[in-house]
Each structure stands twice: as C-alpha cells, then as structure tokens.
Amino acid sequence: MKNLFKHFNDIDIDVNEFEEADVTEFEKAQFKRDLKRQVSKTKNRKWMKGVAAVCLSLGIGTASLIGLSYTTFAHDIPIVNSIIKLFSTKDKIISGYEEFADQQHLVAESNGTTITVNESLFDSKKFLVGYYIETDRDLGEHPEIETTFKVDGREHALFHTEHIIEKVGPNKYAGLTTAILNLSNQLEQANFEFHISSLSNRDTKEMVQGSWDFEIDAKATENKVQIVEAPASKKADLGIKINEVIYTPISFIVNYTETQKNEMLKEKWDVISSDLNVKDNLGNTYTSRLTGGTGNGQGFMEYVFTYEKLHPDAKTLIFTPIFKLMEAEIDENGVKWVNPDSDLKMEIIELSDIIIKIPK
C-alpha cells in the first residue's frame, strides 16, 4: 500500500514503551556501510525496477547516446545554438523538436561553474531543457548531474528524469534534461523550477557542488487529444486497449492498457512485456520511447509511449500489439534483467491490429 508509511504518521505510539539498546560504534559503521551499498543500488535502479524489462527489450536507453564524440559537437557549437538540434543528430526521436522549442537565456553561476539554459520545450507530458555548462574543473567526457524539479511548486510530480551531457570543448559541456510527468499528469502549462545541485566526473568522482536554479514557465505545444473507442485487441488472455492518443506538433503520445491474465504463460516466462508496432496508412513506421507506466501488479498495466512526429498526410494509424515472452536474468535483488544481446529464449505473440482514424 502506497500510503502505509503515511498512515504511520497518524499513529500515536508510546516511545517510552521501548528501551534503547546498546549499539557499538562498530555496529553503526557496519550498518552505514551495508546500507550505503543497498541505497546506491536502489537509487540507480529506482525507476528501472518496474520498467527495465520493457525498456531494455525495446532497445531503448541512454546508453545508445553515450558514444557521441565531442569533436563533432565542438565543431557544431559556433553554428548551432539549439542543444536539442545538437543531440537530435544522434537521437532520432527528438529530431525536429528544436523548431518548437522556446528560446531562453537564463544564467546561473555557482562555485566557479556557469550554467546557461538556452532552450526549453514542453509537450504536456515531457519537459525538455537544454543548457551549456562552463566550468573551471575537468568533468570528464560524460559528467553526471544531480537535479531536482518542482512542477507548479510541487515536488514529486515527476515520473522520471533523463540527462544527456556531452563535452563540447575544454571544460565546456552541453546538456539536455528531460523531465517526464507522472502518468496522471497532463498539463497545458506549467511552472518548472529546475534545480541543479551537483555535477561530477564519472571517472574520477570529482564533484562540483553548487546551486543553480532556473525557473521556466512553459506552455505546452498545441495538442489534440483523441479518446480512442476501439475495443481491446485480445489473444490468449493477453490484451491491449488503446485509451488515448495525444497529437502534438512534434510527436504523438499513446496511452494504452495492457492486461495479462494468462497464468500459464506467466508461470512459464520470466518477463512478459507488451509493445506496439506502429505504422500509418502510407507505410511509414514510427519508433517510440517509454514515457511512463503504472499498474496494480494484478495483470493490469497502463503505459504511455511517445512516438516520432506524425507524417502530415497520414490518415490512419495502425497499431499492431505484440507481447514478448522472455527469459530473464535475475540478479541478487530479485530484479529481472533482459539483456538484448544474450541468447535467452524469447517468443512473440502478435495480436490483431487496432486501426485508428487520425482526427483532422
């Protein structure tokens, strides 16, 4: 239960009922060490736990972006002012986003490091912010960043954040952070408080701590929301129901519900994950990226995926739901990992198409 620990706030317990036990310094140190190990694990994988299997099976991940060489970037810098454009050379899905981005010029300086936010974009579910970093420290090729967001003054309004930071010159970096709202959140406009608290060198672990604060009022791109009436596509007690499609000038965003009621398959396979193969009536295919997911652990999951920009002449969208049945590696924390390169068994079940007329 999500609220159990909240409920605990209201419970009046007599603290004096318990006597403090003796704890040696050695014991404390041991607990600190053990927890640090567990905590850093949970931190890194926090969002992955539920969706790792899905993400990895789709071959998505920031890893594919890490191979960018900075020489091409450095070359581009004087010409290209758009960070989104810069990163779109390697990440197809954000290509074209720069046209709809709002120019910003927000500068914050802290601890010898200047960060300039020069671009932002909001599509009602995702907020992208592009920035340059100039620092007196060497932060390596791909620095790590620690950030927090408030959305309309509220913390914890996000599902997940993603960062790509690349070296673009000596002590100069370009960064693109994507903040994804919780599944239930879809906003026409929002106020984002973007706070950066540290930058660090992945290799040497050298860290620049500071406080870089930006506040951006973002208005979502013009969107059209289509509630989908088409019935669920079903096969072998597996089902996909498309609930909603949001059309934005840069993408389309699909919300669907997945049901898995086939106990036999669940027993047989470690991971069963769904996906949609999407094409339009002109034959164009679209790639996607996970934007969020939530579920009840009892066979229902709701997912949101963002697809590339829709072809302007497309009339219908054809969704082919598939279920991937996979064997997984299970690590010591019980987290299931699907390694796309390993030769573990996999089967695909294809469901019948769901065809949706694109509203004009």
Added chain:
Amino acid sequence: MKIDEQNFIKYLQAGKEHALDYVIDHYLPLIKGVVLKILGPLDINESPKECCNDILLSIWKNAKKFHGDAADFKKWVCVIAKYKAIDYYRMEMKKKESPSLNIELTLAESIMYENSFLEEQEEIQVIISSLKPVDQKIFIMRYLLDFDTEEIARQLEMTKSAIDNRLYHGRKKLKKDLGGMPIEKSV
C-alpha cells in the same frame, strides 16, 4: 553540508546519504530496542540485524512520506520498527510452526492465521487499502502493529465495542474481497 537535528529530515527526504548516517547514529539504539523487545524472545541470531537493516532501508525509501518534526520522526521510526519486527516475528513463527497446530484459534488469531496464508505482507496491505480510511487505520493498528483494541479505542476516541464491531465488519468485507481486486500500485 552539516547535518544536525534541525535539518536531517529535510536532507533525508532529499535523498542525501549523510542524513541516513545521522539516522543510524541517533536512532539505531531505539530501533534495535524495538526489534529486540519483539524478536528477542525467539532467540534467533541473525534476524534482528536483518530486521534493523530492513527498517533503516524502509525509512530511507519512504522518507518523503513522513511529515512532522524530530519528535514526530522518533514516533514514526518506532512505528515502522514495530511493524517490521512483527512482520519478522510472524515469518519466524511460520517457519517454526506446523499448520496442524493451528486448529483451535480465537477469532482474532484466526484472521492473523488467514493473513499468514497470504504469504506477502504487501498483499494484505493492498487489501486493507480497499477499506474506509478509519477502518484502514484500525486494521493497521490491530494487525500490522499488534495494538490491542483498548489502545486503539483510546487513540481514536471510540468505544472498544465500536472498534471490535468495525474489525468484524472489515474482516467480513475482506473475506468477500479476497478473490483479488484492482488496486493501483505505482511501478
């Protein structure tokens, strides 16, 4: 960043590991006290340590759900410790007992026994969350924290028979619902 009594909650909620160190330094004796009081009689070696670790991890993971000051925090920690320790206690008992010994049970015990069939504590929580808020609170206090009905009645300013009554109706509802129901749980 200097962590002290004034700011450790803030830093803990912000996910700063130093704040967890602070919690270990200042609250571990109490946590261990709670755990030993409940698990002590079982005379098992490793469990209390595992349980303490589990409690600290829960505090870390759920820090954002806490609200209040340092005094409230102490209580909150105590409640979590008691909840986890009872959970461990039941697990240990389950290992020891053979089901055939459980034939004659009082009503209250039988629901606890039913619970143990559910294997996952989490599942019970999901089911409890389908109850009305006040009943949720009563069930958490009674079955997850092992408070007696008098204590619950005192805290909620209700009569003991009202509590018993609500527990009875709640149990009936739960029995009916045990087939499983959709309750949202974040990924």
